Amino acid sequence: MTESALVNKCINGDLKAQRTLFEMFAPKMLGVCLRYSKNQEQAEDVLQDGFIKVFNNLSKFSGSGSLEGWVRRIMVNTALDQIRKETKFKDNVGFDDVDYKIETNSFIMESMMAEDLLALINNMPEGYKTVFNLFAIEGYSHKEIAEELSISENTSKSQYSRARAFLQQKLNELGIER
Numbered sequence: 001m002t003e004s005a006l007v008n009k010c011i012n013g014d015l016k017a018q019r020t021l022f023e024m025f026a027p028k029m030l031g032v033c034l035r036y037s038k039n040q041e042q043a044e045d046v047l048q049d050g051f052i053k054v055f056n057n058l059s060k061f062s063g064s065g066s067l068e069g070w071v072r073r074i075m076v077n078t079a080l081d082q083i084r085k086e087t088k089f090k091d092n093v094g095f096d097d098v099d100y101k102i103e104t105n106s107f108i109m110e111s112m113m114a115e116d117l118l119a120l121i122n123n124m125p126e127g128y129k130t131v132f133n134l135f136a137i138e139g140y141s142h143k144e145i146a147e148e149l150s151i152s153e154n155t156s157k158s159q160y161s162r163a164r165a166f167l168q169q170k171l172n173e174l175g176i177e178r
Contacts, residue, residue: 003067011059022051025068029075035121035133036079050078076138080148083130120170128163135160 001009001020009017030047037043053074061070121129130149134140135156140148142156149156 032075046079050075127159131159132163
């Protein structure tokens with residue numbers, strides 16, 4: 001069955017098609033949710049909320065991009081909604097005030113397993129983790145992050161710089177240096 005046919009069946013209320021769609025994307029989207037969540041339970045809640053939004057809005061999927069990308073965007077936005085409910089970014093620090101400076105070529109992750117990196121990211125303070133995920137993993141610009149999180153672009157840049165410094169420090173503690 002094509003993605004288009006699957007989407008149409010889901011829109012028409014076909015429970016088997018809805019289950020197929022869920023099973024097709026749930027494992028990968030749980031990984032997305034885990035990057036923004038404090039723990040597995042919270043990630044599963046975000047995943048469930050996200051799929052409710054997916055099914056409620058599936059008729060709005062235009063088919064111009066990939067279905068997976070559309071679902072991923074909903075999952076990221078759902079995770080961000082959850083973060084907004086729980087915390088607000090309080091420190092509106094200017095980028096120039098950041099003492100953390102890291103040279104790009106000194107930042108390495110090639111030797112780490114994905115699970116190890118996820119664990120390090122999950123141990124970051126919430127603001128660092130959110131901005132790092134949006135910028136480094138999802139590919140958002142600092143301007144988009146600022147708009148999405150209702151913070152300034154400089155705060156986004158600052159949070160990202162501090163996230164990198166946090167990761168560099170943890171990598172150094174683990175003996176992974178360049």
